[in-house]
Amino acid sequence: VSGAPAPPDGRGASNDAARARPVVAVDANGADMGPAEVAAGARIAAEQGVRVLLFGPAEEMQTHPPLGSGVEVVDAPVSVAKSPDPARAVRSTPQASIVQAARAVGDGRAQALVCAGGTGAALAAGLFNVKRAHGVHRPALALPIPIPGPPPTRAVTLLDVGANDQARSEHLVQFAFMGAAFAKAVLGVEHPRVGLLSNGEERERGSELVLAAGAALAERAREDGLRFVGNVEGGDVVGGVADVIVTDGFTGNIALKLMEGVSQTMLGAVRDAASSSLRGKLGGILLRPSLRGFREDIDPEGQGGAYLLGLRRLAVVPHGRFSRHGFAQAIVRAERGAREDVVGATHAALRDAGALRRAPVSADPASLAGE
């Protein structure tokens, strides 16, 4: 495959096992700490055997120790990360690193995409260059939310957390299959339980959208083996009653930001209490080791970021404020999604459920409207 970096064992593409290993295209612009931090994440992922094609300003991506043979750098200094309208900038800037990385996935030089920073730019770059998966109405943004508890850390995947402002019932049905395939392939959940976010557990509670989607999902669950557990409530998002929770992008985005806000407020209050007095400070120091496990459990970097599902390849959007460890996790998981063929599994499940989009794809690849 032209342009792909050599596999980490250095024996080249003639080795069958190495050839089977996918390549992850990574945009190094968009991280708060700059391209070098993303490059350091790529190096960590490469040390685990992942092959990375890294797009960004080559001269800013020198790492210590240097990037090994698992990372191939493509000098792409143009960034649209700070643009006020990144989606528009993506469309008008073909030389931007994020566009080049997405194009590498679109033309087969790489099999998964990682780009830090805004989801708007990632969505636009993905739709234009990776393209929507066959039969999918809309891409969705899926966020694995870590649930504190004994290891192994479990996560509930909430989708859509904001790729779409509006949704129809058939979109939510597809999100259920997309989320289940993702949880199985990338998070290793064998038979994911799928819930539908609503304002009550009873089947008759919910918005019109939820009532329609709930009826459609219950039907599919009987026919197609989707493990649909019915309506779940807001409190269940952190309650572990489902592995995948489906909602529209409007509600999901509000839920996501509310969770972040409440968590930050509460962690801030504990921090304030632990600096308010000598006694409080001492208490904080003593409590810190016990709280560390919890903080590690809920550290969003451990989940690699948000996942853009419904394109022809998996795309991962780590948060711009992540460190190298979060970027590495995003790259490792993107590769796992490609290896486990989350896109193929999604397509097969949608096909078996008769939930593929039937109308032809819009002629305009930039259209977010779908069918």
Place this chain on the structure above:
Amino acid sequence: VSGAPAPPDGRGASNDAARARPVVAVDANGADMGPAEVAAGARIAAEQGVRVLLFGPAEEMQTHPPLGSGVEVVDAPVSVAKSPDPARAVRSTPQASIVQAARAVGDGRAQALVCAGGTGAALAAGLFNVKRAHGVHRPALALPIPIPGPPPTRAVTLLDVGANDQARSEHLVQFAFMGAAFAKAVLGVEHPRVGLLSNGEERERGSELVLAAGAALAERAREDGLRFVGNVEGGDVVGGVADVIVTDGFTGNIALKLMEGVSQTMLGAVRDAASSSLRGKLGGILLRPSLRGFREDIDPEGQGGAYLLGLRRLAVVPHGRFSRHGFAQAIVRAERGAREDVVGATHAALRDAGALRRAPVSADPASLAGE
């Protein structure tokens, strides 16, 4: 006024100032700790000068010290609080304490209603017996959410948190005025800032419902002095950028339960850390006084519960698990709402804004469908 208890000064209704003081009808069934705990709350409120008409099983409502002259007990032992379908039970059980309390408000013996436990029963009892306020499409459930910080404790009022599964744009417009009147009259916020919950701050972001409601509210803000601050995001619910946040009952209920879930998870994690080891225990003990202020700040009992707006009188629904202090707070605030005439202020604001419902009220008072 027949049936109203004597004012706390014992001089009877001939005293003008005392006559002006409203009566609060309280249903004592529905509390997890039983009717005596509600009665104790009524006693505390009466000690602050509130006149209470208390409906419940008289023999279970003996308190120490005994209820004073500010509380008149009406023996109403029948409870629908444990019914599997409380809304239906309310309609079929005229002797139930919650129905009798609501009827006392409906026929003018009391000027505000407090009933612990489920909002479904409160909504049904209120719609049947207190009735919808003139020109209001739908009642809404408003929840003041305390924001931690230096005193005086501020609260953001989120509505609707679940009175309605579905909503139309004209409902959200009314919720904005209802919430603003409530925040001013009951919470003492002079010029409440009203935000519309969405998945982005930009005016063009949101569900179809939010786009329509946002445009209508922006129009009213120009014309009618509503202090509309535009779209707010999920994180803003605890961020203090608005005093009132408007949303539909579906989204609001999910937000409310998510907040409760995340708060409980995090407080639980701190508690676990403070019991995991000797060192953790010592840290917890040292930190406890500093954290107490925060826990008091976010204690839902301090806000008295959820408020049912849009009826002809204010109704308050304290949580069933509240203690006497929460019930007392609910009763005190219900009285304040009656004294400050939150219903009249809402009506005047809706009238001035041309946002009153124009079609005639449905002949069926039980209908939740509205216009």
